[in-house]
């Protein structure tokens with residue numbers, strides 16, 4: 001699993017605090033990544049202690065982990081509401097605009113996170129920034145990658161096809177698509193860029209989450225910093 005600049009203790013603190021928000025009877029969005037994994041493990045322990053929760057996985061990886069720790073699952077197409085979603089981020093700003101998709105899971109994550117009554121981002125301090133400036137992942141239909149890359153260039157960005165680590169060729173998402181990591185430099189207006197990317201034919205989903213998160217739990221060395229937009 002991809003690792004990041006924060007410590008495991010910081011991630012765990014944030015994720016375990018967020019998992020405490022889940023009450024028995026809840027449907028929970030299970031995010032993807034190393035930070036969300038701590039929340040999934042905490043929920044697994046709650047289930048073992050008798051909590052009645054069901055999870056909606058945002059990726060193959062989160063589904064596998066949920067199965068391993070014993071969280072009953074329901075598939076995304078079976079639910080119309082999610083009570084709480086707990087998910088990580090690659091970067092977040094003070095307004096809780098996010099860049100997600102470091103694990104190429106952002107398309108399903110956005111569906112689950114956006115449908116949640118309460119979406120809590122869990123992160124370590126290395127993810128917090130004044131201005132979003134990491135590459136923005138785009139999940140694209142394979143045949144559209146050249147056209148989308150050209151459109152990204154007209155928007156002032158540079159698109160790079162994400163390559164797989166232990167396979168020749170590109171990363172293929174859980175949905176069978178490709179990922180373009182797009183460098184735009186500092187994103188001065190995330191909402192406007194999000195609108196432009198959403199309007200680009202061939203883009204299945206982009207990794208800018210604007211106005212989706214309700215709260216962020218940022219784990220520190222001795223506690224959890226709770227942030228709201």
Ligand SMILES: O=C[C@H](O)[C@H](O)[C@H](O)COP(=O)(O)O
Nearest residue numbers: 033034035088101102103105
């Ligand atoms: O596609 C992956 C997700 O958006 C992750 O939630 C994001 O990359 C953060 O992952 P991590 O907690 O491992 O830094």
